[in-house]
Amino acid sequence: MRDDAQPRLAATRRRLLVGAGVSTLLPLARPVLSQGARPLRIGMVTSLSGPFTALGESMRAGMQLLLSQSGNSMAGRSVEFLVEDDAARPEDGVRKARKLIGQDRVDVICGVISSGVALALRDVVTEAKVPTFLLGSANDLARKAASPYIVRPTKTNWMLGHTAARWAYDKVSKARVLTVGSDYAAGREYVGDFVQTFQQLGGRLGRQLWTPLGSADFGPLLTTIASERPDMVFGFFAGSDAVRFLRQWKEYRLAGRIPLVGPGAFFDQEDVLPAVGDAALGAVNAFNQSPTAPASANFNRAYMAAGKPLPGEFSTNGYVCGQTIKAVLERVEGDLSDWEKARAALFAEPVDTAFGRIPFDPRNGQAILDIHVNEVRRSADGKMINTVVHTYESVRDPGPDA
Amino acid sequence: MGYAIVQVLNALSFSALLLLTALGLSVVLSLMNFINLAHGSFYLLGSYIAVFWFASGAPWWLAFPVAFLATALAGALLERFPFRGFYARTHLMQVLLTYGLSVVFADLMRWGFGAQILSPELPEPLQGVVFLLDMPFPVYRLFLIGVGFFLAGILWVLLDRTLWGAVVRASVADRGMVETLGIDTRRVLSAVLVLSAGLGGVSGALGAGMLAAYPGLDEEVLILALVTVVVGGLGTFRGTVLSALVVGFALTFSKVWFPEFANVVAFSAMAVLLLLRPAGLVAPRLRQV
Numbered sequence: 001m002r003d004d005a006q007p008r009l010a011a012t013r014r015r016l017l018v019g020a021g022v023s024t025l026l027p028l029a030r031p032v033l034s035q036g037a038r039p040l041r042i043g044m045v046t047s048l049s050g051p052f053t054a055l056g057e058s059m060r061a062g063m064q065l066l067l068s069q070s071g072n073s074m075a076g077r078s079v080e081f082l083v084e085d086d087a088a089r090p091e092d093g094v095r096k097a098r099k100l101i102g103q104d105r106v107d108v109i110c111g112v113i114s115s116g117v118a119l120a121l122r123d124v125v126t127e128a129k130v131p132t133f134l135l136g137s138a139n140d141l142a143r144k145a146a147s148p149y150i151v152r153p154t155k156t157n158w159m160l161g162h163t164a165a166r167w168a169y170d171k172v173s174k175a176r177v178l179t180v181g182s183d184y185a186a187g188r189e190y191v192g193d194f195v196q197t198f199q200q201l202g203g204r205l206g207r208q209l210w211t212p213l214g215s216a217d218f219g220p221l222l223t224t225i226a227s228e229r230p231d232m233v234f235g236f237f238a239g240s241d242a243v244r245f246l247r248q249w250k251e252y253r254l255a256g257r258i259p260l261v262g263p264g265a266f267f268d269q270e271d272v273l274p275a276v277g278d279a280a281l282g283a284v285n286a287f288n289q290s291p292t293a294p295a296s297a298n299f300n301r302a303y304m305a306a307g308k309p310l311p312g313e314f315s316t317n318g319y320v321c322g323q324t325i326k327a328v329l330e331r332v333e334g335d336l337s338d339w340e341k342a343r344a345a346l347f348a349e350p351v352d353t354a355f356g357r358i359p360f361d362p363r364n365g366q367a368i369l370d371i372h373v374n375e376v377r378r379s380a381d382g383k384m385i386n387t388v389v390h391t392y393e394s395v396r397d398p399g400p401d402a
Numbered sequence: 403m404g405y406a407i408v409q410v411l412n413a414l415s416f417s418a419l420l421l422l423t424a425l426g427l428s429v430v431l432s433l434m435n436f437i438n439l440a441h442g443s444f445y446l447l448g449s450y451i452a453v454f455w456f457a458s459g460a461p462w463w464l465a466f467p468v469a470f471l472a473t474a475l476a477g478a479l480l481e482r483f484p485f486r487g488f489y490a491r492t493h494l495m496q497v498l499l500t501y502g503l504s505v506v507f508a509d510l511m512r513w514g515f516g517a518q519i520l521s522p523e524l525p526e527p528l529q530g531v532v533f534l535l536d537m538p539f540p541v542y543r544l545f546l547i548g549v550g551f552f553l554a555g556i557l558w559v560l561l562d563r564t565l566w567g568a569v570v571r572a573s574v575a576d577r578g579m580v581e582t583l584g585i586d587t588r589r590v591l592s593a594v595l596v597l598s599a600g601l602g603g604v605s606g607a608l609g610a611g612m613l614a615a616y617p618g619l620d621e622e623v624l625i626l627a628l629v630t631v632v633v634g635g636l637g638t639f640r641g642t643v644l645s646a647l648v649v650g651f652a653l654t655f656s657k658v659w660f661p662e663f664a665n666v667v668a669f670s671a672m673a674v675l676l677l678l679r680p681a682g683l684v685a686p687r688l689r690q691v
Contacts, residue, residue, distance in 0.1 A: 053512070053517040054516075054517040054616075057517055209662075210662040211657065211661050212664055215657075215664075216416070216612070216613055216626070217613075217654070217657075219415065220409055220413075220654045220655070220657040220661075221661060223408045223412060223537065224658060240519050240614060240616050240619070243519045243521055243616075247614070251531065251540040252531070252539075252540060253531050253538040254538075274518070275521045275614065277521075
């Protein structure tokens with residue numbers, strides 16, 4: 001028996017070694033085979049399962065739209081687009097990013113929804129020196145975690161919390177403002193930045209309520225809010241929490257009685273508004289994205305022509321990310337080998353995107369964005385639509401100064 | 403005062419929802435000793451059915467029987483294959499089977515209904531609100547409380563007070579003895595599973611107005627239902643009812659008093675409860691043959 005087993009084992013081992021040899025040689029062979037017009041490989045890390053599934057699908061659709069509009073080529077190089085799912089878990093994100101870098105040899109990484117994943121990827125891409133167009137919105141991404149290899153073509157939480165406070169103080173209420181938020185990193189930042197700016201302006205706050213992420217029932221919280229009778233509520237919830245909160249906000253007859261203000265993700269055009277009927281009517285939000293902003297008009301048309309609804313933040317993010325990558329490539333004639341040079345070319349001049357004309361802050365690669373104040377209004381066809389009522393121009397995250 | 407009353411009603415409405423989902427899970431678990439982790443999928447399917455039914459313009463109240471029948475049918479098919487082959491297997495095998503199925507169903511539903519969050523447009527009569535001493539409380543939640551406890555009552559009568567219920571309980575206690583009486587126990591057990599699936603669906607249809615419907619909700623609901631069943635004690639009907647009330651009130655009032663630590667407070671309370679009464683609130687009488 002043993003004599004018989006021995007050679008077979010050796011045979012499999014040999015076969016294994018041959019297989020391994022061929023597969024390690026392949027990536028090395030590729031550049032030699034197709035020298036000159038090597039395609040540009042863009043790897044996207046996003047959430048295609050887990051809590052941000054719908055957002056991840058929108059982000060991918062936004063990017064795909066830009067690629068098909070550009071005929072799958074940027075600055076004369078054909079583009080290969082690879083997508084990996086991080087399931088909104090940092091450890092998965094890191095694993096997938098390492099796979100994209102090590103195995104797929106991507107030239108550029110983009111994407112990410114969860115700030116937890118974004119912060120985890122920061123070190124991976126910085127060590128590997130891979131140019132990364134990183135979304136996610138934790139303030140630290142523009143501050144402590146800024147990296148010379150990371151460009152941030154989206155907002156930070158501070159940009160929204162801060163502008164919402166300015167608007168609330170000037171136009172809504174200076175006192176008796178209650179805050180309610182989802183108790184996780186993004187909620188803490190949005191509400192914290194709102195509170196800080198609001199108090200600096202001289203506003204006075206009422207109670208501050210927090211509730212765990214993923215609350216099934218907001219009834220108890222809404223009853224507490226109803227009994228507090230505040231002059232205004234600043235709130236932040238995302239995804240299914242936002243949908244439940246807003247629907248129940250209406251069921252408990254708070255809609256229309258107490259002004260509701262929040263960062264834009266709370267009233268996202270694509271993810272939240274279609275699911276809440278008219279419950280959010282009249283609510284106001286500060287956001288870098290609005291389907292009624294003039295810069296977004298072309299993108300809206302193209303996105304809806306692809307059978308999608310009116311775009312929200314993440315489809316626009318995906319698209320803008322693509323526009324930024326394209327702009328960089330065009331400025332360096334498709335040659336990303338000198339990232340230092342490419343980065344300088346990006347910072348030298350603003351980029352025209354669906355978020356408007358955005359300059360990048362050379363200190364941290366963070367986009368300087370126009371922040372719109374959107375009011376949820378009923379459009380001509382009866383749909384709820386985030387309508388720009390005011391724009392704070394060129395809002396810049398304090399970055400390393402914070 | 404109005405505030406306190408409304409918070410109690412909030413707790414009751416959440417308890418009613420817990421009760422409905424947990425009952426479906428508990429009849430199968432306690433009567434058949436079968437762990438069905440795909441129960442959350444029945445719930446979510448029921449929610450999707452309600453969302454589309456309300457949008458279709460058909461008489462709204464039919465959504466609940468339709469959700470019941472549709473998920474009961476799904477349950478009947480699953481019962482024939484593969485559940486039936488696993489009744490006699492160990493719990494671990496049942497967990498592997500039903501968890502695997504729940505992952506498959508989650509993907510199927512995501513494919514069929516999309517990944518976006520859907521929430522039903524509630525029918526006119528349920529959209530109203532009552533003011534209790536100046537505090538608003540939605541009519542829909544009163545409806546939830548009413549229907550929840552009504553269905554629980556029916557189920558209790560069915561299982562505890564009818565001959566059929568006695569046969570079900572007897573089949574679990576000693577299947578061989580019941581067979582010798584000329585009763586086809588396989589059919590009895592199928593009926594229980596179908597009933598459980600239907601309950602899952604109808605609770606999904608009822609709960610859609612509160613929890614909406616989206617991928618991932620199946621797991622969230624399953625966890626709440628499991629907590630309720632375990633706190634209540636396996637094998638008792640009264641236990642599940644009592645536990646739904648305890649869990650509902652704990653989760654609600656922890657949100658009222660310590661909104662920041664709501665989950666920690668509520669689930670620590672439940673952990674302490676289980677330490678004190680490891681068999682659950684109402685420990686089942688051991689049936690030994």
